[in-house]
Amino acid sequence: MSQKPKVLISDKMDPNAARIFEERGCDVDVITGETPEQLAARVGEYDGLAIRSSTKVTKEILAAADNLKVIGRAGIGVDNVDIPAASAKGVVVMNTPFGNSITTAEHAIALIMALARQIPEANAETQAGEWPKSKFMGVEVTGKTLGLIGSGNIGSIVASRAQGLKMKVVAYDPFLSPERALELGVEKVDLGDLLARADFITLHTPLTEETRNILSRERLEQTKQGVRIVNCARGGLIDEAALKDGLDSGHIAGAALDVFATEPPPADHPLFGTPGFTCTPHLGASTTEAQVNVALQVAEQMADYLVTGGVTNALNVPSLSAEEAPRLKPYIALAEKLGSLVGQLEGPGVKSLTVEVEGAAAELNLKPITAAVLAGMMRTFSDTINMVNAPILAKENGLDVREVRRGKEGNYHTLLRVVAKTPDRTREVAGSLFGEDEMRLVEIAGTRIETDLEGHMIYIVNEDAPGFIGRLGSTLGNAGVNIGNFHLGRRLPDKHQGGDAVLMLSLDQQPDDATVKAICALEGVKKVKSLSF
Numbered sequence: 001m002s003q004k005p006k007v008l009i010s011d012k013m014d015p016n017a018a019r020i021f022e023e024r025g026c027d028v029d030v031i032t033g034e035t036p037e038q039l040a041a042r043v044g045e046y047d048g049l050a051i052r053s054s055t056k057v058t059k060e061i062l063a064a065a066d067n068l069k070v071i072g073r074a075g076i077g078v079d080n081v082d083i084p085a086a087s088a089k090g091v092v093v094m095n096t097p098f099g100n101s102i103t104t105a106e107h108a109i110a111l112i113m114a115l116a117r118q119i120p121e122a123n124a125e126t127q128a129g130e131w132p133k134s135k136f137m138g139v140e141v142t143g144k145t146l147g148l149i150g151s152g153n154i155g156s157i158v159a160s161r162a163q164g165l166k167m168k169v170v171a172y173d174p175f176l177s178p179e180r181a182l183e184l185g186v187e188k189v190d191l192g193d194l195l196a197r198a199d200f201i202t203l204h205t206p207l208t209e210e211t212r213n214i215l216s217r218e219r220l221e222q223t224k225q226g227v228r229i230v231n232c233a234r235g236g237l238i239d240e241a242a243l244k245d246g247l248d249s250g251h252i253a254g255a256a257l258d259v260f261a262t263e264p265p266p267a268d269h270p271l272f273g274t275p276g277f278t279c280t281p282h283l284g285a286s287t288t289e290a291q292v293n294v295a296l297q298v299a300e301q302m303a304d305y306l307v308t309g310g311v312t313n314a315l316n317v318p319s320l321s322a323e324e325a326p327r328l329k330p331y332i333a334l335a336e337k338l339g340s341l342v343g344q345l346e347g348p349g350v351k352s353l354t355v356e357v358e359g360a361a362a363e364l365n366l367k368p369i370t371a372a373v374l375a376g377m378m379r380t381f382s383d384t385i386n387m388v389n390a391p392i393l394a395k396e397n398g399l400d401v402r403e404v405r406r407g408k409e410g411n412y413h414t415l416l417r418v419v420a421k422t423p424d425r426t427r428e429v430a431g432s433l434f435g436e437d438e439m440r441l442v443e444i445a446g447t448r449i450e451t452d453l454e455g456h457m458i459y460i461v462n463e464d465a466p467g468f469i470g471r472l473g474s475t476l477g478n479a480g481v482n483i484g485n486f487h488l489g490r491r492l493p494d495k496h497q498g499g500d501a502v503l504m505l506s507l508d509q510q511p512d513d514a515t516v517k518a519i520c521a522l523e524g525v526k527k528v529k530s531l532s533f
Ligand SMILES: NC(=O)C1=CN([C@@H]2O[C@H](COP(=O)(O)OP(=O)(O)OC[C@H]3O[C@@H](n4cnc5c(N)ncnc54)[C@H](O)[C@@H]3O)[C@@H](O)[C@H]2O)C=CC1
Pocket: 075, 076, 077, 078, 097, 100, 101, 104, 149, 150, 151, 152, 153, 154, 155, 172, 173, 174, 175, 176, 204, 205, 206, 207, 210, 211, 232, 233, 234, 258, 259, 282, 283, 284, 285, 286
């Protein structure tokens, strides 16, 4: 019986996540608040890791995650996951890109309103026994300009809410098309224009090398006198020291941060206590609705992957629906075997690889099939290769990979052919599925043959001459190797006696080197390769 996948939930998450994992046949542990060292010591047991923003999935954690197949982020930002290291390890990283976007947009609007009317300060002083009615003079947001940095999912919801508040919205986002700007009713501007015109600025970009410090000291100095700034996206987008100086000088009238460069921020953070400064402890996504949404979604997605192989919202591999996954499963198994056959026959010398599909296979999503061929081939030289990291490594190594789809059926109702080129030659192998999922090698070295690729096998090319098979049988028999199955074909196109014959034998024992050498030495033998699947 195959073991249940094991999932660790390492950040506080709505209990619906654990419930879904269990319902979908996974074992689940909820262990939050551990140190990186504790997590590293534990993570090796798990197939899935479900996180929010507190768990940092670093190179070190990944190095210890020997069984890990998927990391699921119950939320949007994945800057706490080392995605290149996860990909190199073959771990799928997925997030839930929409589950908390309304909630986060509403938090940004709440902070805009809090700044406009100084609600946190007024509340604190009133509850402290004062009645500071004349101290707090606010501003209206109606008619003011809101500068949106980043107009993706959250930014565009903020825009629509701000328009409801009768604000004029200008947006800076290099990927915002004029059509989309029109649809959102926002004016697309460059960053300099936004800084010069906005009464309020709100940030909604991910934290990347391009966006880090996007509101730098220099840019903060270019903002309008009396600007109010909100950041519900990521710490690191704003220069916090420059923000403090801007508030102290009165150039910036207010700033509200939900996120900090370091979280949690140190108790003596320079911004704490600064007049005009308001903050929340990364609460952007913290509503009941959003937390239920992201918990359900992340658990469904991760369970899909662990149980059926379906891939949704992954950041490092193409999507594969839960409906497609079972249809692809036998093809993926066939593709891995054909890839493995090519890898075993050609070694690491393959420079270009074409995956051709014919008939029924031509209807399918080819990306996972190609990834499986690559994984099968490359796993013959490294056992840490899988379908996630194989395409990345192939690209890094300059392997030229192509895909060809032919709708028309040939001799088989469905066919998968792999054409691998080394500097010296071209190797072609083809396989098909019989019934639903019985895989067969149907062609090798230009020869029609029909065999499983299972267990120990031996591949032989020899001159087709009488007596060879007897000599081969004796050599194997003398070595104590029993032949389980015997498949023989004459090489196309000549197909005559005296041409080449190709043999694929299934063996009950793996032949040792001396036996392989003895077969090589038989008269008429041109190639021998011991294989295992
Ligand atoms: N405070 C919180 O609890 C939450 C924070 N977030 C943060 O909000 C961020 C945005 O989320 P979504 O809107 O869902 O992401 P999204 O991917 O839909 O939108 C991000 C937008 O930023 C734009 N962008 C990228 N580089 C840019 C640049 N250099 N300058 C200007 N714009 C740029 C993109 O074109 C895109 O339109 C997330 O990456 C996450 O870090 C998300 C949810 C909750």
